[in-house]
Structures are given as structure tokens and as C-alpha cells.
Amino acid sequence: MSSPAGLVVRRARVDEIFPLRHAVLRPGRPVTYSVYSEDAGAVHVGAWDDGELVGCATVFPDPWAGPSPPAEEKAWRLRGMAVDPSRQGQGVGGAVLAEAVAAAVEARAPLLWANARTQALRFYARHGFAEAGEEFVTPDTGLPHVPIVLRLPA
Numbered sequence: 767m768s769s770p771a772g773l774v775v776r777r778a779r780v781d782e783i784f785p786l787r788h789a790v791l792r793p794g795r796p797v798t799y800s801v802y803s804e805d806a807g808a809v810h811v812g813a814w815d816d817g818e819l820v821g822c823a824t825v826f827p828d829p830w831a832g833p834s835p836p837a838e839e840k841a842w843r844l845r846g847m848a849v850d851p852s853r854q855g856q857g858v859g860g861a862v863l864a865e866a867v868a869a870a871v872e873a874r875a876p877l878l879w880a881n882a883r884t885q886a887l888r889f890y891a892r893h894g895f896a897e898a899g900e901e902f903v904t905p906d907t908g909l910p911h912v913p914i915v916l917r918l919p920a
């Protein structure tokens with residue numbers, strides 16, 4: 767699915783993307799729920815349409831614990847993948863994810879992983895991610911998640 771014409775996708779500061787991350791992924795919760803301890807050293811990606819922020823994601827170094835695929839000390843992790851509800855299903859998420867993956871590849875990470883919401887597995891599968899573990903529910907969302915991985919070109 768190609769991204770909407772005119773969409774500007776670029777690296778961003780955390781304060782630029784934080785409001786959307788929080789509004790989509792932790793609505794009604796204290797803002798602290800959306801603060802990641804890794805934010806300071808992470809790469810943040812934002813997508814703007816006509817100057818309006820419509821999508822975001824964050825990637826940072828975080829070892830993959832394995833067992834399948836085997837543990838990977840130099841892996842990177844994806845978090846905070848979110849698209850404005852009024853713009854979902856239009857290719858924005860795919861464009862943001864592509865830029866986040868590019869950042870992990872630039873950092874020579876051998877693998878990118880995430881704890882994905884089960885409802886979004888089709889989206890990630892479309893972008894090459896494979897399921898890599900059992901489903902579990904995260905306490906702060908109460909939603910089912912599945913570990914997913916994407917092997918990156920060395």
C-alpha cells in the first residue's frame with residue numbers, strides 16, 4: 767500500500783511525536799505511561815500531512831532475548847507505532863515503519879523486534895515481521911500482544 771501523496775516522513779524529537787503516541791496507545795492514562803526510559807537515546811520517526819502529525823514510531827537498541835530466533839545482543843526494538851485513528855488504513859503506518867526499519871538498518875542491527883498488539887499482526891506481517899513467541903497480555907494496556915521479529919540485512 768503506497769503512502770498518501772504529500773506525506774512528510776522524517777526523524778523527529780520525542781516531544782514532537784509524544785502527544786500522538788500517548789493519544790493513540792494510552793488514551794485516558796497518565797502521560798507517564800507513554801514515557802519510555804530509552805527515549806533519550808532512541809530514534810523517533812514522525813509523519814506529517816499538511817503540517818499535521820498523523821503517524822509515529824520509535825526504535826532503540828535493546829537485546830532480543832530469544833529463544834527463537836536465538837538471542838541477539840545487538841538487536842533493536844520498535845515501540846510506539848501509532849497512526850491517528852482518522853488516518854488508519856491509508857498507508858501512513860507502512861511509511862513510518864519503513865523509516866523506523868531504515869534507522870535500525872543504518873545502525874547495523876541484525877534484527878528488529880517488538881511486542882506487537884495482536885490486532886496489528888496483519889499489518890506487521892505485511893512488512894515482513896514474523897511471530898516469535900506466545901501471546902501475552904500487558905498489564906498497562908490489558909491488550910493481547912505477541913513478540914515479533916524482522917531480520918535485517920547485515
Ligand SMILES: CC(C)(COP(=O)(O)OP(=O)(O)OC[C@H]1O[C@@H](n2cnc3c(N)ncnc32)[C@H](O)[C@@H]1OP(=O)(O)O)[C@@H](O)C(=O)NCCC(=O)NCCS
Pocket residue numbers: 767790791847848849850853854855856857858859860861881882883885886887888889
Ligand atoms: C497498526 C497501525 C500502526 C497500522 O498503521 P496504518 O496506517 O493503519 O496501516 P497501513 O495503512 O499502512 O496498512 C494497512 C493495514 O494496517 C492494518 N490496520 C489498519 N487499520 C488498523 C487498525 N485500526 N488496527 C490494527 N491494524 C490496522 C491492516 O492490516 C491494514 O491492512 P488490511 O486492511 O489489508 O488488513 C495503525 O492502524 C494503528 O495505529 N492502530 C492502533 C494502534 C496500534 O495497534 N498500534 C500498533 C501497536 S503494536
